[in-house]
Amino acid sequence: MSAELLRLDGVGVRLGGREILRDVSLSIRPGEFTGLIGPNGAGKTTLLRIILGLQPVTRGSVLVDGAPRPPRDASIGYVPQKLGIEPDTPLRVRDVVSLGLDGHKFGIRLPSRARRERVDDMLAAVGARRYADARVGELSGGEQQRVMIAHALIGRPRLLLLDEPLANLDISSEQGIVSVLARLARAEGIAVLLSAHDMNPLMPVMDRIVYVAAGRVAVGRTDEVIQPEVLSRLYGQHVDVIRVHGRVLVVAAPEGVDEAEAAAEDAGVIL
Amino acid sequence: MNVFRYVVEPGFFGSGPVHIALAVGTVVAVTSAVVGVFTVMRGQSFAGHSLADIATTGGSGAFLIGINQFWGYLAFGAGAAAFMEMIGIQRRRGRDVATGVVLGAALGLAALFLYLGTEYSSTTGASFTILFGSIFVITSSTVPALIASALLALGTVLALARVLLLTSLSPDIAAARGVPVRAVGAAFLMALAVSVALSAVIIGAVLSTALLIGPAATALRVAKGPVRAAAVAAGLGTAATWLGILLAYDSYYWPPAGRGWPVSFFVVTLITGAYLVTYLRRPERRPSAQESPDTEQVCSPA
Numbered sequence: 308m309s310a311e312l313l314r315l316d317g318v319g320v321r322l323g324g325r326e327i328l329r330d331v332s333l334s335i336r337p338g339e340f341t342g343l344i345g346p347n348g349a350g351k352t353t354l355l356r357i358i359l360g361l362q363p364v365t366r367g368s369v370l371v372d373g374a375p376r377p378p379r380d381a382s383i384g385y386v387p388q389k390l391g392i393e394p395d396t397p398l399r400v401r402d403v404v405s406l407g408l409d410g411h412k413f414g415i416r417l418p419s420r421a422r423r424e425r426v427d428d429m430l431a432a433v434g435a436r437r438y439a440d441a442r443v444g445e446l447s448g449g450e451q452q453r454v455m456i457a458h459a460l461i462g463r464p465r466l467l468l469l470d471e472p473l474a475n476l477d478i479s480s481e482q483g484i485v486s487v488l489a490r491l492a493r494a495e496g497i498a499v500l501l502s503a504h505d506m507n508p509l510m511p512v513m514d515r516i517v518y519v520a521a522g523r524v525a526v527g528r529t530d531e532v533i534q535p536e537v538l539s540r541l542y543g544q545h546v547d548v549i550r551v552h553g554r555v556l557v558v559a560a561p562e563g564v565d566e567a568e569a570a571a572e573d574a575g576v577i578l
Numbered sequence: 579m580n581v582f583r584y585v586v587e588p589g590f591f592g593s594g595p596v597h598i599a600l601a602v603g604t605v606v607a608v609t610s611a612v613v614g615v616f617t618v619m620r621g622q623s624f625a626g627h628s629l630a631d632i633a634t635t636g637g638s639g640a641f642l643i644g645i646n647q648f649w650g651y652l653a654f655g656a657g658a659a660a661f662m663e664m665i666g667i668q669r670r671r672g673r674d675v676a677t678g679v680v681l682g683a684a685l686g687l688a689a690l691f692l693y694l695g696t697e698y699s700s701t702t703g704a705s706f707t708i709l710f711g712s713i714f715v716i717t718s719s720t721v722p723a724l725i726a727s728a729l730l731a732l733g734t735v736l737a738l739a740r741v742l743l744l745t746s747l748s749p750d751i752a753a754a755r756g757v758p759v760r761a762v763g764a765a766f767l768m769a770l771a772v773s774v775a776l777s778a779v780i781i782g783a784v785l786s787t788a789l790l791i792g793p794a795a796t797a798l799r800v801a802k803g804p805v806r807a808a809a810v811a812a813g814l815g816t817a818a819t820w821l822g823i824l825l826a827y828d829s830y831y832w833p834p835a836g837r838g839w840p841v842s843f844f845v846v847t848l849i850t851g852a853y854l855v856t857y858l859r860r861p862e863r864r865p866s867a868q869e870s871p872d873t874e875q876v877c878s879p880a
Contacts, residue, residue, distance in 0.1 A: 397802060399802050
């Protein structure tokens with residue numbers, strides 16, 4: 308097996324006296340497509356922010372290539388869930404992708420043909436070439452996701468993190484994004500860690516799953532993790548795994564939920 | 579050439595105060611416009627306006643103790659910027675309280691300073707100068723300081739341009755890539771304070787955000803890329819300032835004869851007019867936004 312790109316060992320995070328994540332251990336290898344799955348509020352975004360160095364950990368260690376992550380790590384690309392821009396922001400799609408190369412640098416830069424071609428190639432790779440000159444604030448959610456994937460990938464990262472990229476997308480955009488990511492991950496050997504509250508759109512492409520619930524994780528191959536026993540232990544209450552036409556539903560059992568289990572549900576599922 | 583002479587009054591290009599007004603006006607208009615583009619983009623127009631209100635207090639305080647108003651604008655603007663950065667009121671939370679309490683108090687102080695200042699020195703028009711500008715009475719000794727301040731603010735914003743763009747796209751991406759987001763925000767707020775002080779010299783403290791926000795807001799409606807937006811804003815700000823100076827000079831012969839109309843009236847009116855004109859354009863329809871590019875990849879729902 309190739310060396311680990313990313314390794315989390317016994318990571319725990321406490322925020323304002325509340326335990327957000329505890330004892331999280333996982334590793335990601337080059338080229339792997341990993342789904343970070345769990346209900347809303349389970350700690351998926353916190354986990355991504357830890358890997359990005361935006362959230363300090365209370366305990367445990369985060370290693371990139373076997374060493375602590377440096378402050379500016381070009382090997383990790385990031386696609387946030389939401390962009391903070393208004394429709395009138397004067398950033399065209401090509402400007403956004405170009406910022407992926409050097410947006411962190413001070414000073415001004417002159418335009419160059421080589422850069423323009425590189426941006427165009429990247430936009431073509433994610434299927435966003437047609438709206439290269441549109442303002443990014445005017446695009447639909449799915450179009451913005453493609454642009455931000457291009458923005459993240461143009462710096463040639465080896466690990467791409469995406470926070471809920473499929474949230475609020477229509478079903479066709481959803482499939483489009485997943486297939487673009489799967490293709491790029493295979494072709495370029497980029498590891499992908501993608502968070503989602505619904506694992507079903509990812510089923511065809513996911514190599515491994517990191518299931519987050521109640522601040523803890525279960526890690527492994529999809530068929531290993533998506534088991535009633537594993538997920539019940541994680542949630543701290545009995546859950547059923549229902550498979551319908553290749554799709555998976557994780558549902559809490561209505562009967563026999565005692566008070567302790569209800570409390571666990573309050574802590575984990577609804578948080 | 580009769581028409582030209584009718585528009586540009588004889589003596590316009592020969593007048594010393596006009597030379598200074600045009601030179602300083604151009605530098606300040608360009609600086610304010612470029613800083614303004616980032617101000618609007620970062621959603622900090624409110625911060626700009628707060629700085630203008632507090633600069634008014636500084637300007638009137640400077641008048642009271644007999645020093646050049648620019649230093650008052652600058653000192654209070656920069657001080658307020660530092661304070662705002664410290665407590666974070668330039669962000670949405672806390673804006674209402676800040677508006678109601680702090681800015682009201684600042685303008686109240688300005689009223690006191692102006693009242694006392696005009697009582698003691700019996701200078702008429704000082705209040706007007708501070709509130710609405712004094713481009714024709716810029717003393718030549720302050721010109722180097724004005725231009726140096728403008729270049730400093732402009733240079734700061736140009737040096738931070740890409741980082742500011744990345745931060746407005748997503749502060750998290752910027753932070754993950756090692757950008758000191760907080761420090762960059764503080765540096766930008768200082769450049770904003772300097773621009774407000776400079777605009778206050780041209781069109782007055784209470785109107786200074788017009789020169790800052792107006793051209794930028796107009797540019798954002800018509801220009802797409804960041805470089806083009808900054809260029810359009812700078813062009814608009816400069817044109818409005820030059821035309822404003824020209825019309826104010828001409829207006830000496832307008833009723834009531836012998837008392838020129840204020841430059842700030844013309845500049846602000848021209849800027850507002852340009853902004854309104856952008857609403858006359860039909861909004862352009864982007865061809866690609868309507869259809870999803872992925873339609874062909876959808877398999878039938880069954």
